Amino acid sequence: MPPSFEVSRRSLKWRETRHLLLTTAPGALWIVIFLVLPSLYLVSMAFMTNGPYGQPGMPLSLDAFRQLAGFGFLGWSPGNLYTLLRSIWQTIVATGLVVVLSYPIAYYITTCRASLRPIMLLAVVVPSWTNQVIRTFGWMNLLAPETPLSDAAQFLGLIPEHMGLFPSSFAVTLGLVYNFLPFMVLPLYAAFEKLDTTLIEAAIDLYASPMRAFWAAVFPQTLPGLLAGVVLVAVPAFGMYVVPELLGGGRSMMIGNLVAGQFTGASNWPYGAAAALLMLAATLIGIFLLRRLGKRAGGGEEVVI
Amino acid sequence: MKRGALKRALGIYWWVLLFFLYLPLAVVVLFSFNSINSAAIFESFSLRWYYRLLANDQIMSALWHSIVLAMSSSVIAVLLGTLIGYGLYRHRRRGLGWLIVLIYLPIVMPDIVFGIADMTFFVRINALTGWLAPGLGPMILSHVTFEIPFVALIVYSRFVGLDPTLFDAAKDLYASPVKRAWHFIVPAIKPALISAFFLSFTLSIDDFVISFFTSGPESSTLPIYIWGAIRKGVTPEINAIATLMIAAVIVAAIISLLVTRRRPQTPPEGR
Amino acid sequence: MTNALATDDAGRPAPSITLEGLEKSFSRDVIALDGVDLTIRAGEFFTLLGPSGCGKTTLLRILAGLDTANKGVVRIGGHDVTEVPPHKRSVNTVFQSYALFPHLNVEDNIAFGLKMQGVEKDDRQRRVREMAEFIKLTPLLGRRIDQLSGGQRQRIALARALVCEPNVLLLDEPLSALDAGLRGQLQVELQRIQRRLGMTFVFVTHDQQEAMVMSDRIAVLNNGKIQHLGTPREIFERPANTFVARFMGHDNLFDITSREGDLLDTPLGRLTVDTRTHGDKVLIRPETIELGEDAETDANYFTAVVRESFYRGSYIEYRLDVGEVSLRALSSNQGQKLHKNGERVPISICPEDIVTVTDGE
Numbered sequence: 016m017p018p019s020f021e022v023s024r025r026s027l028k029w030r031e032t033r034h035l036l037l038t039t040a041p042g043a044l045w046i047v048i049f050l051v052l053p054s055l056y057l058v059s060m061a062f063m064t065n066g067p068y069g070q071p072g073m074p075l076s077l078d079a080f081r082q083l084a085g086f087g088f089l090g091w092s093p094g095n096l097y098t099l100l101r102s103i104w105q106t107i108v109a110t111g112l113v114v115v116l117s118y119p120i121a122y123y124i125t126t127c128r129a130s131l132r133p134i135m136l137l138a139v140v141v142p143s144w145t146n147q148v149i150r151t152f153g154w155m156n157l158l159a160p161e162t163p164l165s166d167a168a169q170f171l172g173l174i175p176e177h178m179g180l181f182p183s184s185f186a187v188t189l190g191l192v193y194n195f196l197p198f199m200v201l202p203l204y205a206a207f208e209k210l211d212t213t214l215i216e217a218a219i220d221l222y223a224s225p226m227r228a229f230w231a232a233v234f235p236q237t238l239p240g241l242l243a244g245v246v247l248v249a250v251p252a253f254g255m256y257v258v259p260e261l262l263g264g265g266r267s268m269m270i271g272n273l274v275a276g277q278f279t280g281a282s283n284w285p286y287g288a289a290a291a292l293l294m295l296a297a298t299l300i301g302i303f304l305l306r307r308l309g310k311r312a313g314g315g316e317e318v319v320i
Numbered sequence: 321m322k323r324g325a326l327k328r329a330l331g332i333y334w335w336v337l338l339f340f341l342y343l344p345l346a347v348v349v350l351f352s353f354n355s356i357n358s359a360a361i362f363e364s365f366s367l368r369w370y371y372r373l374l375a376n377d378q379i380m381s382a383l384w385h386s387i388v389l390a391m392s393s394s395v396i397a398v399l400l401g402t403l404i405g406y407g408l409y410r411h412r413r414r415g416l417g418w419l420i421v422l423i424y425l426p427i428v429m430p431d432i433v434f435g436i437a438d439m440t441f442f443v444r445i446n447a448l449t450g451w452l453a454p455g456l457g458p459m460i461l462s463h464v465t466f467e468i469p470f471v472a473l474i475v476y477s478r479f480v481g482l483d484p485t486l487f488d489a490a491k492d493l494y495a496s497p498v499k500r501a502w503h504f505i506v507p508a509i510k511p512a513l514i515s516a517f518f519l520s521f522t523l524s525i526d527d528f529v530i531s532f533f534t535s536g537p538e539s540s541t542l543p544i545y546i547w548g549a550i551r552k553g554v555t556p557e558i559n560a561i562a563t564l565m566i567a568a569v570i571v572a573a574i575i576s577l578l579v580t581r582r583r584p585q586t587p588p589e590g591r
Numbered sequence: 592m593t594n595a596l597a598t599d600d601a602g603r604p605a606p607s608i609t610l611e612g613l614e615k616s617f618s619r620d621v622i623a624l625d626g627v628d629l630t631i632r633a634g635e636f637f638t639l640l641g642p643s644g645c646g647k648t649t650l651l652r653i654l655a656g657l658d659t660a661n662k663g664v665v666r667i668g669g670h671d672v673t674e675v676p677p678h679k680r681s682v683n684t685v686f687q688s689y690a691l692f693p694h695l696n697v698e699d700n701i702a703f704g705l706k707m708q709g710v711e712k713d714d715r716q717r718r719v720r721e722m723a724e725f726i727k728l729t730p731l732l733g734r735r736i737d738q739l740s741g742g743q744r745q746r747i748a749l750a751r752a753l754v755c756e757p758n759v760l761l762l763d764e765p766l767s768a769l770d771a772g773l774r775g776q777l778q779v780e781l782q783r784i785q786r787r788l789g790m791t792f793v794f795v796t797h798d799q800q801e802a803m804v805m806s807d808r809i810a811v812l813n814n815g816k817i818q819h820l821g822t823p824r825e826i827f828e829r830p831a832n833t834f835v836a837r838f839m840g841h842d843n844l845f846d847i848t849s850r851e852g853d854l855l856d857t858p859l860g861r862l863t864v865d866t867r868t869h870g871d872k873v874l875i876r877p878e879t880i881e882l883g884e885d886a887e888t889d890a891n892y893f894t895a896v897v898r899e900s901f902y903r904g905s906y907i908e909y910r911l912d913v914g915e916v917s918l919r920a921l922s923s924n925q926g927q928k929l930h931k932n933g934e935r936v937p938i939s940i941c942p943e944d945i946v947t948v949t950d951g952e
Contacts, residue, residue, distance in 0.1 A: 031411070034407070034410065034411075035407055035410075035411045035414070037403075037407075038403045038404065038406050038407030038410070039403065039404050039407035039408070039411075039416075039419055041400050041403060042400035042401060042403060042404040042468050042472065043404065043419060043422055045400055045464060045465060045468060046422055046423070046425065046426060046465055046468060046469075047422070049438065049461050049462060049464075049465040050425060050426055050429065050434065050437070050438070050465050051422075051425070052441065053437035053438050053440070053441030053442075054429075054433070054437045056437070056440060056441050056444065057433070057436065057437040057440060057441075060440060071440075116337065119330055119333060120333070120334060120337055122330070123327075123330040123331070123333070123334055126327065126330075133577065134577060135334075137573055137576070137577055138338060138341075139337075139338075139341065140573075141569060141570065141573045142341045142342060142344075142345060144522050144526065144569045144572070144573065145345065145526070145562075145565060145566050145569050146525065146526050146528065146542070146543045146546075146562075146565060147526065147528060147543075148528050148543045148546050148547050148550070149345075149348065149543075149546065149562040149565060149566070150344055150345070152344075152348065152546065152550055152558065152562065153343075153344025153345055153347050153348045153562075154344050155359075155550070156344070156347045156348065156351065156359040157343065157344055157347055159359055159360065160360075161360045162359075162360050193340070193341070193344070196341070250428055250430075251430070251431070253430070254430025254431060254432055254433070256431065256432045256529050257528055257529065257547075261550065271430065271432040274432050274433070274436065275432055275436070278436050278439065278440075278533070284440060287436065288436075288440075291432070291433045291436060291437070294430055294432070294433060295429070295430065295433055298428065298430055299428075302428060
């Protein structure tokens with residue numbers, strides 16, 4: 016046996032490591048430099064003081080967090096707390112509506128001819144390929160005063176005269192549902208496609224009632240897809256900026272608008288950074304909880320974006 | 321009997337939902353051909369807003385910026401993302417948890433946090449070094465960052481779908497590492513590269529928030545221009561330019577349908 | 592091990608492949624090869640036979656260069672190729688999954704190896720066409736891979752490897768995914784191609800029938816070691832140990848309780864054997880058992896009761912009870928009377944047909 020052999024084994028291992036570095040390091044570094052470092056800078060900014068021109072600087076302080084918690088010159092105000100709760104509430108409502116609206120559609124697509132299915136999925140997805148500003152603009156046109164929808168709402172006494180359906184919380188919910196519906200249809204469709212139909216037939220035999228068969232045999236099988244969809248919908252919905260900005264008024268502001276406001280108009284970067292941290296923390300907690308739920312539902316690692 | 325009724329009801333619901341999905345787009349398209357400046361009353365058909373559009377230098381330069389941004393960021397993202405996708409596949413038996421977390425980070429990061437983090441970071445770097453002044457350059461850097469993960473995941477899943485012995489077969493048939501990359505790996509994942517490029521392009525065109533925060537006064541993209549116009553009070557050309565963007569998306573959808581028809585294994589991607 | 596190597600007599604053509612002390616483990620617990628020494632002669636149809644996990648595929652991959660051994664040397668045609676990467680070895684493989692490139696059509700798949708070696712386009716095309724002619728798939732050249740049947744894919748994988756004219760062709764269970772009829776046909780075809788080209792074939796299979804039909808010599812592997820190396824006949828009729836015997840399908844194996852010269856005591860009774868053997872167990876192949884009237888003239892004479900019988904067309908399979916012991920017998924169908932279940936039948940075994948085998952893994 017050549018004595019160099021053991022050495023060459025070691026060099027093989029090094030070659031593999033070098034290959035790993037050569038392939039993944041450029042992209043990984045890119046993400047580190049242009050997302051991780053900026054995020055860390057943002058974190059540090061939250062502990063700085065706001066300068067006279069809205070620029071962050073020394074000394075370090077917790078002012079931003081105090082302000083975020085609602086303590087200002089005029090004592091405590093619950094405004095930010097309301098904004099956070101409103102964001103969570105809007106996310107839950109919109110996600111729930113998306114689930115209810117998508118579930119039958121995903122099922123319906125699987126019952127159609129196999130050659131039609133890709134076209135149908137595409138038909139659902141295409142609107143989400145257009146720019147979200149344009150989509151939202153379309154709804155602004157539809158919900159404006161003196162449009163058929165607004166007139167109908169006035170006729171029913173839902174809104175006062177000469178008013179439109181937007182700006183309002185209702186419009187924000189509508190915008191969120193509209194934006195994220197396709198994100199739910201795709202994973203649900205994938206779950207329905209994999210559905211074991213013999214189980215359903217067995218369940219119909221066993222339980223007689225179609226409702227009970229559904230809850231016993233169908234729903235559990237689609238749960239992993241449903242949870243994947245919930246992650247895909249709830250995470251971006253919670254962080255949404257465009258829809259509440261255009262369709263909601265001051266009283267339907269979500270946390271994204273609170274953050275953005277500190278960097279566009281009001282210019283208090285440490286305060287904005289602290290709000291961004293809160294938003295990030297809430298998002299990560301949400302994902303963590305949904306993953307826990309997913310694992311318990313037997314979805315395992317299926318929650319893939 | 322009962323089953324048939326359910327199916328019919330679902331069929332009706334399907335058309336109602338499609339109506340809901342396409343209504344806002346249809347309104348934009350319809351009013352782009354309106355002869356008067358109104359979002360409520362359609363008077364008669366006219367192309368006047370399209371003529372106005374062509375004469376509007378700001379819109380034309382915004383369109384140009386959008387295309388440059390989407391093109392260049394997609395090319396870089398496909399390059400870097402494909403490398404990561406290959407690395408992830410080739411070394412999938414190692415513990416690459418840190419890398420996976422890093423790749424998912426741009427996807428789960430709320431756009432608004434992403435945007436302001438990059439904006440403040442670029443401003444700070446600019447103050448220190450003079451580099452990265454607001455404009456197309458920093459915008460491309462940010463767009464590449466959020467496109468890389470999607471490319472990497474698409475390419476990775478294509479690799480997973482390949483028979484692993486194909487790699488052995490290429491080696492066995494005298495292909496050196498370079499020839500292997502060129503004559504086997506690239507052609508074998510070509511469908512994934514194409515769909516990754518298109519997805520990156522769509523993500524870039526679709527992005528508003530991150531562009532908004534990293535752009536400078538001279539680098540407005542179409543969504544930023546439209547946003548500004550909406551905020552200032554509607555200027556009517558918006559319907560026209562939005563209609564053109566919708567048309568571009570529908571053409572892209574038809575192309576992707578024709579491509580997937582030929583290759584049934586690539587499902588449409590959403591965002 | 593030692594008697595396995597002993598059958599490898601000298602005086603043949605220069606060895607084509609030599610393996611010395613090959614060891615390979617994937618982790619501390621998974622040992623794939625545990626010291627393999629082997630010489631494969633030039634121009635021979637050589638088969639690595641064994642159950643799954645015995646190390647046969649690992650051995651093949653080390654020959655191809657797709658895996659590296661932890662220890663040991665691989666020589667091909669006298670050259671040490673232990674560390675030569677696969678793309679620089681004149682060895683080609685037919686993979687179990689065929690591994691045809693999905694992005695290339697049939698013609699480009701076959702031409703791939705030649706193209707990678709830098710063969711000129713005209714020359715390449717000519718050789719691909721000749722190979723297609725040789726293997727009878729000219730009409731398929733323009734097809735896409737997903738338009739082909741399993742048998743067609745198998746032949747294309749073979750053509751793709753053969754067209755490179757390697758010193759050695761490796762075949763990793765290439766027939767296992769095909770149905771029985773096609774399999775038999777391709778076994779014959781593969782053997783003919785090998786004879787015609789005079790190329791060294793190293794074939795991996797877990798199917799002992801397939802190995803016997805095709806091979807010049809067989810190495811039976813288990814637990815990363817060669818259990819028996821020899822011609823199909825040697826391995827079938829004189830298996831080196833009980834593992835090989837069982838793997839070759841023999842089940843009439845009996846303990847030897849005592850021995851006196853050429854007389855052995857077994858649970859079956861006292862047996863006369865022809866040669867003085869030192870094995871631990873007696874092996875009686877079912878086709879050597881004679882039944883009925885023919886039986887009475889022979890030495891090892893017993894009376895059996897037919898427990899079950901199976902009519903298999905060209906032969907009849909009997910499950911017999913001799914006292915407490917059960918025995919399987921095969922009687923070729925020459926129109927003789929069939930024995931019924933429960934019938935008492937005289938049986939005898941010719942002393943030279945009885946072999947003894949050592950206990951093995």
